[in-house]
Amino acid sequence: MVQISAAMFRLGTESAFEVLARAQAMAATGKAIVNLCIGQPDFAPPGHVIEAAQRALAEGHHGYTAAPGILPLREAIAADLHRRFHIEIDPDAVLITPGSKVALFYTLLMLGEPGAEIIYPNPAYPGYESILKFTGATGVPYRISEESGFSFSAEEVLSRVTPQTRLVILNSPANPTGGVIDKTQLDLLIAGLEEHPHVAILSDEIYSRIVYDGIPHHTLLSYPSIRDRLILLDGFSKGFSMTGWRLGYAVFPPDMVQHARRIAINCHSCVTTFVQYGGVAALTGPMDAVNHMVATFDQRRRVITDGLNSLRGVTCRLPAGAFYAFPNIMGTGLKSAVLQQRLLEETGVACLSGTSFGAYGEGYIRLSYAADTEVIEEAISRLRGFLAANAA
Numbered sequence: 581m582v583q584i585s586a587a588m589f590r591l592g593t594e595s596a597f598e599v600l601a602r603a604q605a606m607a608a609t610g611k612a613i614v615n616l617c618i619g620q621p622d623f624a625p626p627g628h629v630i631e632a633a634q635r636a637l638a639e640g641h642h643g644y645t646a647a648p649g650i651l652p653l654r655e656a657i658a659a660d661l662h663r664r665f666h667i668e669i670d671p672d673a674v675l676i677t678p679g680s681k682v683a684l685f686y687t688l689l690m691l692g693e694p695g696a697e698i699i700y701p702n703p704a705y706p707g708y709e710s711i712l713k714f715t716g717a718t719g720v721p722y723r724i725s726e727e728s729g730f731s732f733s734a735e736e737v738l739s740r741v742t743p744q745t746r747l748v749i750l751n752s753p754a755n756p757t758g759g760v761i762d763k764t765q766l767d768l769l770i771a772g773l774e775e776h777p778h779v780a781i782l783s784d785e786i787y788s789r790i791v792y793d794g795i796p797h798h799t800l801l802s803y804p805s806i807r808d809r810l811i812l813l814d815g816f817s818k819g820f821s822m823t824g825w826r827l828g829y830a831v832f833p834p835d836m837v838q839h840a841r842r843i844a845i846n847c848h849s850c851v852t853t854f855v856q857y858g859g860v861a862a863l864t865g866p867m868d869a870v871n872h873m874v875a876t877f878d879q880r881r882r883v884i885t886d887g888l889n890s891l892r893g894v895t896c897r898l899p900a901g902a903f904y905a906f907p908n909i910m911g912t913g914l915k916s917a918v919l920q921q922r923l924l925e926e927t928g929v930a931c932l933s934g935t936s937f938g939a940y941g942e943g944y945i946r947l948s949y950a951a952d953t954e955v956i957e958e959a960i961s962r963l964r965g966f967l968a969a970n971a972a
């Protein structure tokens with residue numbers, strides 16, 4: 581028998597992919613499925629991005645690039661961060677990766693090991709817990725609560741710091757809650773972390789372009805006191821609707837960037853060359869497509885939130901960012917995982933249980949509104965019928 585390493589049994593999965601597979605299998609048997617479980621925009625990438633990638637192919641960009649990524653893309657990222665946040669970063673601090681998930685994996689490989697503690701949000705993107713456990717590190721969750729507007733308490737996070745803490749993970753705007761970190765709590769957290777210089781901070785800002793109501797995105801790059809231990813994660817999947825292109829990046833502090841490059845050389849070599857040229861076009865070209873997408877999400881978030889609030893046993897906050905609604909379903913009397921399963925099997929609506937994102941997700945489900953308004957309305961109508969018959 582093949583002997584699999586113990587670490588493999590600590591690696592989790594993303595139930596979104598499992599629910600999607602079940603929904604697709606049901607659709608193949610003729611069931612009318614309403615799919616609100618996937619975390620990807622339902623828009624095409626901007627046309628000029630596709631053209632730039634096609635041009636790169638036609639112009640013969642077929643070989644490997646340098647492992648950190650092509651300089652024009654790293655320069656475009658530095659210029660974009662300067663334009664949006666007035667921040668100076670060195671293009672040499674940037675590592676281009678095949679999706680931001682890979683930069684997350686590398687960061688956790690660099691910092692995680694048995695005996696190390698990593699503080700992370702719960703409920704949150706499942707990759708954090710799964711990958712940190714894979715490295716042998718101990719996961720120390722902090723709560724993302726509805727009462728705090730799906731933000732966190734700085735006091736709670738700081739109370740979890742010990743001499744063994746290697747890393748604190750933050751994500752805003754957030755998956756699965758659609759929450760945006762409260763600036764007061766963020767200021768308090770950073771001030772507190774100044775007392776703990778041994779702790780690195782990973783800020784996952786993959787949804788940074790998808791915020792509503794004119795609220796500015798607060799990047800952690802704007803806190804000079806932690807810049808020497810901050811890892812910024814971002815990418816093109818969500819903001820430019822380029823999930824399948826696999827293009828993301830991290831900005832590493834000087835102590836980490838050499839290690840990150842060495843892992844890249846050992847693992848992915850470089851990101852697909854013509855995809856990197858598409859990335860340059862995304863950041864340097866017109867932003868109309870992105871603005872249109874965000875304006876459309878803005879309209880849909882109101883439709884889905886109003887719809888959910890009209891259902892028996894359900895209440896929903898208006899999401900402040902990303903494209904997820906995270907309604908409280910405690911009033912239905914049903915557990916989150918049961919509701920997820922019964923909604924799919926009995927009504928054909930695919931959504932995710934809050935517990936897919938951690939134990940504190942109990943009492944919630946996640947619905948992605950990266951879908952047409954008619955699809956969202958159909959989902960609400962099916963939920964209404966189901967809850968009228970089944971809610972407590």
Ligand code: PLP
Nearest residue numbers: 619679680681705755815817828
């Ligand atoms: N971080 C968060 C919070 C996410 O929701 C996702 C994708 O769902 C990722 C990272 C990974 O995105 P990608 O690898 O496509 O850049």
